[in-house]
Amino acid sequence: MLALVGEPVDPSERSITLSREQQAGLALAFERTMGRAPTDAELDARIGQWVREEVLYREALRLGLDRGDPVVRRRLASKMDELASAEVETAAVSDDVLSRWLQDHPGRFAEGERFTFSHSYYPDEDALHSALDGDGREEGFPISLPPRMDGASYEEVKAVFGSKFAARIARMKPTRSAQLQSGFGWHLVDLEERTRGRARPLGDMRERVEADWRSSTAAARREKAFDLLHKAYTVDIE
Amino acid sequence: MRYLLALGSAGLLLASCSDGAPGEATEAQQGDGTDTVELAEFPDRPYWGDTHLHTDVSVDAFGFGVRLGPEEALRFARGEEVTATTGMKAQLDRPLDFLVIADHSDAMGATRRLYDAPRMMVRDPTLRRWYDMMHESPEQSTRAVAELITAAANNEIPEAFRDPERQAAATRELWDRHLDVLDRYNEPGRFTAFAGFEWTLMPGGNNLHRVVMFRDGSARTRQVLPFPGIGTTVVQLWDYMDAYEETTGGRALAIPHNSNLSNGMMFELTGPDGGAMTAQYARRRTAREPVVEATQIKGDSETHPFLSPNDEFAGFGVEGWDLGNLPLTARSTPDMYAGSYVRSALLRGLTLEEQLGVNPYAFGLVGSTDSHTALATGDEDNFFGKHTGNEPSENRALTSQNLGTRQGRFGWHYLAGGYAAAWARGNTRAEIFDAFLRHEVYATTGPRMVVRLFAGFDFSEEDWDGDWVRAGYTRGVPMGGELEDTGRAPIFLISALKDPDGANLDRVQVVKGWVDASGAAQEKVYDVAWSEREMDGASDSLVPPVGDTVDRAKATYENSIGAAQLRATWTDPDYRRGQRAFYYVRVIEIPTPSWVLYDAVRFGLKLPANVVEANVMRERAYSSPVWLRPKSRPQIGDAPPIMEGE
Numbered sequence: 001m002l003a004l005v006g007e008p009v010d011p012s013e014r015s016i017t018l019s020r021e022q023q024a025g026l027a028l029a030f031e032r033t034m035g036r037a038p039t040d041a042e043l044d045a046r047i048g049q050w051v052r053e054e055v056l057y058r059e060a061l062r063l064g065l066d067r068g069d070p071v072v073r074r075r076l077a078s079k080m081d082e083l084a085s086a087e088v089e090t091a092a093v094s095d096d097v098l099s100r101w102l103q104d105h106p107g108r109f110a111e112g113e114r115f116t117f118s119h120s121y122y123p124d125e126d127a128l129h130s131a132l133d134g135d136g137r138e139e140g141f142p143i144s145l146p147p148r149m150d151g152a153s154y155e156e157v158k159a160v161f162g163s164k165f166a167a168r169i170a171r172m173k174p175t176r177s178a179q180l181q182s183g184f185g186w187h188l189v190d191l192e193e194r195t196r197g198r199a200r201p202l203g204d205m206r207e208r209v210e211a212d213w214r215s216s217t218a219a220a221r222r223e224k225a226f227d228l229l230h231k232a233y234t235v236d237i238e
Numbered sequence: 239m240r241y242l243l244a245l246g247s248a249g250l251l252l253a254s255c256s257d258g259a260p261g262e263a264t265e266a267q268q269g270d271g272t273d274t275v276e277l278a279e280f281p282d283r284p285y286w287g288d289t290h291l292h293t294d295v296s297v298d299a300f301g302f303g304v305r306l307g308p309e310e311a312l313r314f315a316r317g318e319e320v321t322a323t324t325g326m327k328a329q330l331d332r333p334l335d336f337l338v339i340a341d342h343s344d345a346m347g348a349t350r351r352l353y354d355a356p357r358m359m360v361r362d363p364t365l366r367r368w369y370d371m372m373h374e375s376p377e378q379s380t381r382a383v384a385e386l387i388t389a390a391a392n393n394e395i396p397e398a399f400r401d402p403e404r405q406a407a408a409t410r411e412l413w414d415r416h417l418d419v420l421d422r423y424n425e426p427g428r429f430t431a432f433a434g435f436e437w438t439l440m441p442g443g444n445n446l447h448r449v450v451m452f453r454d455g456s457a458r459t460r461q462v463l464p465f466p467g468i469g470t471t472v473v474q475l476w477d478y479m480d481a482y483e484e485t486t487g488g489r490a491l492a493i494p495h496n497s498n499l500s501n502g503m504m505f506e507l508t509g510p511d512g513g514a515m516t517a518q519y520a521r522r523r524t525a526r527e528p529v530v531e532a533t534q535i536k537g538d539s540e541t542h543p544f545l546s547p548n549d550e551f552a553g554f555g556v557e558g559w560d561l562g563n564l565p566l567t568a569r570s571t572p573d574m575y576a577g578s579y580v581r582s583a584l585l586r587g588l589t590l591e592e593q594l595g596v597n598p599y600a601f602g603l604v605g606s607t608d609s610h611t612a613l614a615t616g617d618e619d620n621f622f623g624k625h626t627g628n629e630p631s632e633n634r635a636l637t638s639q640n641l642g643t644r645q646g647r648f649g650w651h652y653l654a655g656g657y658a659a660a661w662a663r664g665n666t667r668a669e670i671f672d673a674f675l676r677h678e679v680y681a682t683t684g685p686r687m688v689v690r691l692f693a694g695f696d697f698s699e700e701d702w703d704g705d706w707v708r709a710g711y712t713r714g715v716p717m718g719g720e721l722e723d724t725g726r727a728p729i730f731l732i733s734a735l736k737d738p739d740g741a742n743l744d745r746v747q748v749v750k751g752w753v754d755a756s757g758a759a760q761e762k763v764y765d766v767a768w769s770e771r772e773m774d775g776a777s778d779s780l781v782p783p784v785g786d787t788v789d790r791a792k793a794t795y796e797n798s799i800g801a802a803q804l805r806a807t808w809t810d811p812d813y814r815r816g817q818r819a820f821y822y823v824r825v826i827e828i829p830t831p832s833w834v835l836y837d838a839v840r841f842g843l844k845l846p847a848n849v850v851e852a853n854v855m856r857e858r859a860y861s862s863p864v865w866l867r868p869k870s871r872p873q874i875g876d877a878p879p880i881m882e883g884e
Binding site: 155183207211 | 263264267282283309317331332333354355356357373422425686688690702703733735736737738739740802803805
């Protein structure tokens with residue numbers, strides 16, 4: 001027994017109270033598992049077990065058994081993380097909050113710009129120039145690309161024509177016969193229309209905005225809470 | 239502080255009780271996508287995806303260290319930036335269109351649960367040792383998983399780990415949550431999230447793994463649990479899939495992978511019991527497994543130089559992997575190769591069809607990653623590793639890797655992974671799944687080349703001047719289809735576009751396999767289109783090499799050689815009436831640096847000369863085949879899934 005003496009005992013720590021609510025909780029847990037209410041004897045046994053655990057738990061803390069245990073350490077650390085984000089993960093979120101989120105992060109949800117254009121293709125710059133000089137190949141050369149994109153998003157243009165082409169067209173005003181390079185060669189592009197990214201109303205995509213708000217906010221809160229605590233420490237990695 | 243913690247757990251309780259009104263998926267997101275988006279008349283573009291991604295739910299991936307789950311995997315695949323387990327920011331330059339998360343069904347989530355358990359609760363001595371190793375260090379954790387894979391291969395997994403009854407409750411909770419996440423990220427027309435799992439049968443370490451992919455949303459997939467691999471057979475897996483379809487009205491298919499690590503067992507000439515293959519087995523196999531994953535991080539399974547000695551481009555992604563089975567518990571011998579590679583399997587299919595009347599190996603081809611990092615990266619300059627133990631770091635390329643340590647497999651043998659392209663009319667679960675069912679899919683080793691293949695009997699050069707795609711669909715069949723012999727040579731319209739942000743194309747080839755008059759299987763590779771170059775006057779049958787612009791020291795290349803696009807109208811010059819044959823297209827890029835050379839630049843590594851040369855690579859695409867069948871024979875399309883047991 002001598003070995004089990006830890007830190008000095010605070011008398012208040014030596015009193016254990018099991019409230020009526022806690023007892024009801026134990027009874028409920030029993031009922032959930034067994035599908036019926038516990039008898040008095042069964043409830044007594046549960047209570048006895050709870051008290052036993054509580055005594056051992058408190059004594060374990062007194063002995064410092066929670067220290068140096070990687071499982072306890074990680075469990076408590078993740079509880080702290082959860083604590084910081086729990087509110088966000090469960091809170092019902094109002095339309096106001098989501099509308100503001102939508103306003104603050106238009107790039108994530110905006111329909112994005114839409115481009116409508118047609119093009120003719122030339123394998124290289126020389127072919128393009130001689131076509132412009134009237135060599136009879138004004139129609140361009142055959143290529144297995146859609147000759148026309150109707151209301152395509154930036155991502156779609158990029159997927160089909162490549163990043164360079166998409167970046168160029170994103171800086172253009174509607175125009176005829178613009179000379180653009182792509183991953184395939186050169187193009188004469190008639191950009192007929194580009195429509196500004198219209199912010200879709202919240203009602204159209206509440207789920208998406210909410211999921212984004214939830215995960216971004218939870219992560220941000222966790223990091224913020226951690227930063228606050230972290231600042232109070234001097235960390236010396238030798 | 240105690241007060242705060244109490245609050246925390248109250249919050250947790252709430253989280254598990256609130257029946258998730260927040261963040262619930264809409265009806266359109268929960269279904270198979272039918273009637274949610276406008277469909278094109280014909281499949282108008284390839285949709286890009288990965289059908290084989292592992293997250294922290296996978297027993298080995300978690301042990302290898304990954305701490306990203308399905309949600310991060312989905313966010314990453316649809317183009318968002320995430321933080322990889324090892325702390326680096328990771329993002330795809332171009333998002334994917336679809337994703338199948340395929341965590342191992344065996345012991346789903348079990349390593350995570352083991353890891354989180356109190357040590358004294360772990361009673362099994364083996365599990366306790368793994369537990370300690372997992373907590374000790376990342377290196378030890380990786381070693382524990384290597385032991386686990388070997389134990390699985392030898393059927394020595396501790397009872398507590400594989401008992402399906404014990405796992406069921408835990409798996410149910412995990413699976414239900416997972417299906418909800420998938421529905422939330424499934425956005426018809428924008429991004430498709432498929433439910434799936436990996437069935438990991440590995441008798442004696444020989445890889446017979448399949449990815450199972452569901453067409454349906456959670457209302458149907460919730461009615462089943464992933465089917466365990468350990469202690470089951472492939473026929474039982476098909477029974478499970480039949481039962482799923484019968485009870486839910488949904489659809490499922492299975493995609494075999496890493497046949498290169500099966501020591502000849504993936505594509506056997508016999509039935510699974512070693513006896514003669516039955517027509518019923520063949521019919522079930524071809525109906526249940528319409529697509530095979532031909533290329534991925536753990537090597538490429540198209541063909542082996544031993545099998546295709548006259549194919550100068552055979553042997554891509556073979557080195558290291560052809561030494562033996564997955565955990566290298568058994569070496570490979572050349573007589574096993576024919577059962578391990580897809581081209582020889584397609585040939586075996588023709589031979590078996592002559593005998594059985596049905597082709598068990600009439601499958602299409604896709605590529606995927608098999609990444610265990612939750613990050614579906616397929617590009618050489620953005621390779622996040624096979625698993626968390628080889629996320630980008632200075633020594634990942636040259637160290638021997640966990641499976642087959644010190645036996646000749648090194649980090650640099652890993653490929654950066656492939657992708658699957660599906661020709662579909664829209665981006666929904668139903669449209670993409672159905673493209674897989676009709677084999678209208680193709681594999682690439684990562685680059686997003688656009689490959690079209692149509693076969694018919696009356697195509698001509700003039701078709702290119704008009705709407706040749708319409709011509710292809712209305713007067714012929716697309717890749718994955720079949721032609722009935724008409725007594726005339728089949729003609730093919732073939733178009734290949736380079737990846738708009740990638741390397742130029744060297745050439746387009748047709749790989750033909752057939753059964754000759756004596757009943758012997760034959761194969762031949764035809765060059766059908768190539769970029770302009772000085773032809774060697776001596777022989778017109780041999781196309782000279784395209785050249786090589788790779789700067790080994792800088793990991794760069796120039797598109798000064800090769801072509802942006804190659805097209806061909808090709809008629810089979812060796813056609814014989816009544817011949818049973820398949821034709822698939824292989825597109826070869828100009829030489830480019832692999833991830834290993836990019837790593838060498840990033841980390842200032844000095845690589846041995848042989849490693850440098852092995853990492854100047856020829857990336858490629860494999861189309862699904864078109865089959866030519868003798869007149870009035872049973873066709874694969876006729877075979878409905880067989881429901882009765884074997």
